[in-house]
Amino acid sequence: MKFIHIDKENSIAFYQQIMSSIEKAIKEKKLLRNDKLPSVNKICIEHKISRDTVLLAYEKLKKKGVVKSIRAKGYYVRTEDFNFDERYFLLFDELNIFKEDLLNSFLKGLAGKVQVDTFFHHFDPAMFSKLISDNMGNYSKYIILAANVEGVESSIARLPKNDVYIIDQMRNSLKIYSGIYQNFVENIYTAMESVLDLLQKYNRYILIFPGHKEPYDMVTGFEKFCREHGKNYSVIPDLKNFKLRKGQVFLIPNDRQLVETIEKCNHHHLVIGEDIGIISYNETPLKKVVQNGITTLSTDFSEMGKKLAQMVLKNERKLIENKCTLNLRKSL
Structure with missing residues (x-):
């Protein structure tokens, strides 16, 4: 069944036409979850376009969460529900009341414009590495709280540098990335x-x-x-x-x-x-x-979440120290 259509007389870029064709096929139930998509080579040959054009379309669909890739097998439909233009990968150490404040403020700041998938590494280096590996290329932004987990640099370095944001706990080796953090x-x-x-x-x-x-x-x-x-x-x-x-x-x-x-x-x-x-x-x-x-x-974890949302939505590349306050009471 042929569902990819490219009009070479149309001013819309070829990669966008490929994306639209696939999304339309999913909406019309011609493609279902886990269905395999045509290979890059097949699309290139059929439509006489470059591999880079097809790869660009597939990579953008991956970042939207519409398709997924399996090594040595190809591309597959990931979901039939894609109401968001972008998807963010958010990796926490654990969930507590402070991270909950950060998360709620972050989601509020995004105002429903983005789908956020939240993961937890629980201070486990192997879990941290696996979560990064399993989700490479599937998101438009990667927001990471590495905490004190050692050896995370090599895993994070596999991600697109400009798509990575480090939050809450910073170390010198991670200051090459944007983010917002506490200066302990x-x-x-x-x-x-x-x-x-x-x-x-x-x-x-x-x-x-x-x-x-x-x-x-x-x-x-x-x-x-x-x-x-x-x-x-x-x-x-x-x-x-x-x-x-x-x-x-x-x-x-x-x-x-x-x-x-x-x-x-x-x-x-x-x-x-x-x-x-x-x-x-x-x-x-x-x-x-x-x-x-x-x-x-x-x-202020709520303020951290608010500033983080502003940074990622505007695609700002900078490092911010989040303000810390001493609340003086009778215990001192």
């Missing part, structure tokens, strides 16, 4: 320096850093502050075998450790904000009321 080193240093007068009553500075999911730049920023201001400090993975004493102040990235710290303070009758100081990473509504208020250091 600068944010922690600046935030702690801004409350130096309140921190003076503490004689021991402690970062609880499990290191499984948290960005190592947190350690760098914390140690930079402590060294430059002559503070006695420690970086510990958890509170196991650690004795709380009056005069300690904690920077806590993980909410599980925050709860444990509060429980231990209450158990040992240590008053938070007087005997023990706490700065928790990432704002939540609950932290405004727990223990009369927990001081937080947090970026």
Whole structure:
């Protein structure tokens, strides 16, 4: 059944005519999901056009999510539903309330103009690599939160550089791409320096850093502050075998450790904000009321999602640091 029609007298580009023919055939149910499309060579011979023209049509249809390619087999219909001009690949580490805020704001900013497919690598390097490999060429934009997964550079490098955006956590090796991110080193240093007068009553500075999911730049920023201001400090993975004493102040990235710290303070009758100081990473509504208020250091994930949507829709190529705010409360 012949369904690709090219009118060489028409001013519409040949590749666009190929795309329109295939999309029309799908809409008219002449092509169904997983049906094989004519080979590149067959179309070239039948219509006396170049391979590059046919490949361009197929690649654009791939980015729209209409077709898929299978190595050594050819091109196939991917879906019969294609109401979007573009499809974005969004790769998160995991879903939590902060990523949910980012995602919802991003989708709102896109205003239904784009289909977004969301994936999760769960800090697994093999899963990260597989998700990139399986989806190469199928999307017009690739938005990636690599987190602290090692060795991602080679996988990301396989994607078109101008279609890649790195979000939330950045590293020097990924700054060749556009994106929006937190500057953990600068944010922690600046935030702690801004409350130096309140921190003076503490004689021991402690970062609880499990290191499984948290960005190592947190350690760098914390140690930079402590060294430059002559503070006695420690970086510990958890509170196991650690004795709380009056005069300690904690920077806590993980909410599980925050709860444990509060429980231990209450158990040992240590008053938070007087005997023990706490700065928790990432704002939540609950932290405004727990223990009369927990001081937080947090970026605005909703703002990050909003700015990201603006960047990708305008195809802007730049790096943006997302603002971070210290919300001072009684825990300090």
